Amino acid sequence: MQAYRGSLLRFDPAGRPVYDEDGLLVVGPDADGRQRVQDAGAYAAVAARHPQVPVTHWPGRIIAPGFVDMHIHYPQTDIIGAPADGLLPWLENYTFPAETRFADKAHSAEVAEFFLDELMRNGVTTSLTFATSHPESVDAFFEAAQRRRLRMITGKVLQDRHSPDGVRDEAEQSLIDSEALIRKWHNVDRLGYAITPRFAPTSTDAQLRGAGELAAKYPDTWIHSHVAENKDEVRWARELFPHARSYLDVYAGFGLMRERAVYAHCIHFDDDDRRLMRETGTATAVSPTSNLFLGSGFFDFEGADRVGYHYGLASDVGGGTSFSPFTTMMAAYYAGREGQTKPGISIAPSQLWWRHTAGAARALGLESVIGNLQPGCEADFVVINPKATPLLSRKTSLAANLEELLFALIVLGDDRLIERTVISQAG
Structure with missing residues (x-):
């Protein structure tokens, strides 16, 4: 004691x-x-x-x-501050080229150590973390986190279409690899696995269906992806999945919405989307510095609170501009001002802090465990x-x-x- x-x-x-x-x-x-x-x-x-x-x-x-970061990309550590016209050009010109290097286990391990050092230096003790489509990137991250006895969550990215060589995987093998990684790492020490479609446009129906089947088979894993971040992305998803009511509804149709499912951004939502989040127990990772940096838009805090579903704060490095929770909370305060209908401060300081600690833990299904x-x-x-x-x-x-x-x-x-x-x- x-x-x-x-x-x-x-x-x-x-x-x-x-x-x-x-x-x-x-x-x-x-x-x-x-x-x-x-x-x-x-x-x-x-x-x-x-x-x-x-x-x-x-x-x-x-x-x-300790702070809880609900959405962050460790392979994007080196592309913080890379200039781009918006989300999709940024992915093409910076993100995918950087992520191809994570097929190399040694490179993955070096970046993972630096990334975890940076989290600790900024007081972040748990993060829901994107790796890449390479199993090596997952093993390297978990090995580094396990040595430090950290509570960390990650998973292999699934992206079998609309992705360049070097990061594109294949549906059947990607699901085999994901299940092997779940069995190897999930609930080992303080580690947790996240089934991780990059975002709906970069996965075929077969891959998304398989991800949903894994999520049903392993119900205490996490699901981690992106949705409704950028208007061009929303239009693209509508073209690819014309039978879905909305971009978010694509994930629901494949069994990818439940407790411990976390979707980053959720900017371009209507109340039907918000109710779907609430009814399925799905949470949003709000990423204000990334949204401001890439010009994606502003998360509707008032709408989320009105409908009543879980959300917490996230840095979204490397679209996000800082590992610091203080920078993230300040950006959330700015974003909360946008569209504010009631007088006064946008979000109380203690609520900003809660959304980055105990509130984020609740959104992750880890209430009373961390945060x-x-x-x-x-x-x-x-x-x-x-x-x-x-x-x-x-x-x-x-x-x-x-x-x-x-x-x-x-x-x-x-x-x-x-x-x-x-x-x-x-x-």
Whole structure:
């Protein structure tokens, strides 16, 4: 058992912040030796319940849940900031050429190590991650994550048409490879597998049907893809699947919408699409820096809340422009202003934070496992220095309440805020 003292941020089941200015987090091993939160709350009360537990004190620091990134591409690490006219030219000119290199296991492994270093430096402790169509890219990522004892999710990309040589696969073999990878990696240590059609236009009916059959056979896996990101993409999907009511309905027709299904973007939706998300338990990974960078549009936060379905925040590197959750939260605040019909701030700072931690965990089907620091959660957390820069120090010292403090961190923060990232180690 070990205890950590500092200001403590966590969330209640309704998504409201719980903040102890002088708090104590007590962690200890479960039956498998994995560190979990045993107790949390005000220092005086919690310390009295654990008088023999040694305490590490971080004065002036905030102990907060590790961030959860709901959609990110590790093979696109090297193409952040690549200029393009929009999504489809960006894929053609930068993404696909970069991803062809991931047939090489050594290259995949080198990028995976750098990528995970970058996540840890920015306080991201779990991500739902795209690999490439090459099984080598999946093995390399899982091997690197397993060595670090991280909770990570990825899967082989499925794309058997409208893709160039070097990334295009073949339907039957792609499904055989996917099932072999599920059996090899899913639920091993803290790893999870995601069945991953790139997006509907790059898969044949046979591949999408097979993906749906895998999803039914392995119901605790994830499903991970893109939908309704870009108007040109939406038109293309309509041409390819004329019998579907909408782009999203394509996935429903192939059995690819359920709990633990996550679709990135979901910008060009109507309320029928939103209701389909709600009724199937499917979640959206909102990727605001990518949407702004590629000119794709703005996620409708008010529409999602009105209909009521799960969503959380994502960086979408490399279309996204930063690994930093603070950059993502700030961009979500900007996007929330677009089309806002009610006066006031677009999204409360604590809600932005929740959508990138416990709310994202809920959307992934991992509520009470990650993304929070309530008893029973795995003890992945970050230590934040609110005085990491002179401007932050000045601004945070003026905060009159928690919302002002969190907003100052979101607006002015970057990787310098993350003093350390602590992972729930086993053994």
